Amino acid sequence: MKGFAKRTAEVSEYYFSRKLKEVKILIEAGNPVINMGIGSPDLPPHPDVIKELQGATGQSGSHGYQGYQGIPELRHAMGSFYSMHYGVQKDPQSEILPLMGSKEGIMHISMTFLEEGDEVLIPDPGYPTYSSVTKLLGAKAITYPLSAATNWYPDFDELEKLDLSKVKLMWCNYPHMPSGARADLRVFENLVRFAKRHQIVLIHDNPYSFVLENEPKSIFQVSGAEEVALELNSLSKSANMAGWRIGMVLGRKDWIQEVTKVKSNMDSGMFLGLQKGAIEALKLGSDWYQSLNQIYNNRRQLVWELVSLLNLDFDKESAGMFVWAKLPKGTNSLEFVDDLLENKHLFIAPGEIFGEQGKGYVRFSLCLPEEKILEAINRIKSIKPTY
Numbered sequence: 001m002k003g004f005a006k007r008t009a010e011v012s013e014y015y016f017s018r019k020l021k022e023v024k025i026l027i028e029a030g031n032p033v034i035n036m037g038i039g040s041p042d043l044p045p046h047p048d049v050i051k052e053l054q055g056a057t058g059q060s061g062s063h064g065y066q067g068y069q070g071i072p073e074l075r076h077a078m079g080s081f082y083s084m085h086y087g088v089q090k091d092p093q094s095e096i097l098p099l100m101g102s103k104e105g106i107m108h109i110s111m112t113f114l115e116e117g118d119e120v121l122i123p124d125p126g127y128p129t130y131s132s133v134t135k136l137l138g139a140k141a142i143t144y145p146l147s148a149a150t151n152w153y154p155d156f157d158e159l160e161k162l163d164l165s166k167v168k169l170m171w172c173n174y175p176h177m178p179s180g181a182r183a184d185l186r187v188f189e190n191l192v193r194f195a196k197r198h199q200i201v202l203i204h205d206n207p208y209s210f211v212l213e214n215e216p217k218s219i220f221q222v223s224g225a226e227e228v229a230l231e232l233n234s235l236s237k238s239a240n241m242a243g244w245r246i247g248m249v250l251g252r253k254d255w256i257q258e259v260t261k262v263k264s265n266m267d268s269g270m271f272l273g274l275q276k277g278a279i280e281a282l283k284l285g286s287d288w289y290q291s292l293n294q295i296y297n298n299r300r301q302l303v304w305e306l307v308s309l310l311n312l313d314f315d316k317e318s319a320g321m322f323v324w325a326k327l328p329k330g331t332n333s334l335e336f337v338d339d340l341l342e343n344k345h346l347f348i349a350p351g352e353i354f355g356e357q358g359k360g361y362v363r364f365s366l367c368l369p370e371e372k373i374l375e376a377i378n379r380i381k382s383i384k385p386t387y
């Protein structure tokens with residue numbers, strides 16, 4: 001064996017992949033761990049979605065390879081979804097590509113645009129996959145810091161000071177994970193203007209637009225975005241289908257065509273039942289999102305109570321499926337998380353896995369029933385923290 005590719009040294013195993021093994025060992029040893037770490041919805045998809053999936057299993061032709069761009073009905077359903085919820089029109093034939101999850105789309109898009117040595121603007125804190133994929137491809141991740149001082153929006157004056165000559169892509173994501181900063185059309189306008197001025201491909205990653213948000217937003221609501229932006233979207237969070245791996249990328253015809261070329265060499269079409277279920281999920285109306293948000297809202301009230309008991313600060317104006325909380329000055333987030341796991345069997349995510357700017361923060365997921373959050377509250381109440 002002549003060794004692994006050098007690129008494997010550029011990344012480490014995904015934090016949750018490592019940490020959840022540790023959590024599993026604790027659980028198997030009989031420890032009642034409450035997992036508030038990861039944003040995997042615990043609630044089921046709509047029953048009609050399941051029915052469609054089940055129906056497809058008995059249909060002839062459903063078990064063979066499917067087309068690389070998804071069935072036309074799926075692309076149409078994605079188009080109608082964008083039109084119904086965001087007021088954005090995209091051509092299902094040429095401007096929408098179904099994906100096996102938006103995480104995979106980050107790789108497809110990066111492979112389509114990046115050469116070794118190219119530079120990529122990446123939000124800090126932000127979803128770790130943007131930088132790991134960039135590094136895997138031999139490109140350079142240039143993080144742009146976000147902070148509470150600017151409501152976790154980019155500081156364009158600072159961005160303009162950078163040497164942008166080698167920057168080819170810029171990732172952005174609102175509602176922002178992990179802070180929960182809401183999408184704002186003025187910020188989108190500034191992002192689009194910036195991308196246009198510097199000839200950068202702007203990719204807006206939009207999986208949280210419905211979660212604790214009444215007015216879902218898309219980058220394409222801003223004029224000029226169609227020239228410079230791609231948008232990723234996903235059924236993982238909004239339709240409780242994280243394990244189904246259904247996502248989409250939308251944007252200019254020539255860019256979607258090129259991404260399709262790359263993707264078609266890497267994977268094949270999704271199982272028909274998944275596509276049929278996804279079509280049903282894409283038809284869900286505002287009543288679905290409202291009832292989900294009622295549940296998340298109740299959970300969030302309890303998480304706020306928990307976070308207050310831990311003496312942490314948080315912002316009530318956020319969206320998305322997490323509570324992002326600030327630790328007391330000087331507290332190390334990794335140590336805080338390990339301490340909570342060890343002493344209270346409560347698992348949350350340390351902010352620094354999302355970047356330097358996440359140091360000093362922790363993230364609580366809302367993907368667990370109220371009883372579990374109450375149990376966590378009682379644990380914290382009954383045993384005084386040692387940190």
Ligand SMILES: Cc1ncc(COP(=O)(O)O)c(C=O)c1O
Nearest residue numbers: 101102103127177205234236247
């Ligand atoms: C910001 C962000 N983008 C993308 C994803 C990936 O979502 P998907 O399940 O569609 O791959 C996540 C998942 O947690 C996320 O938080």
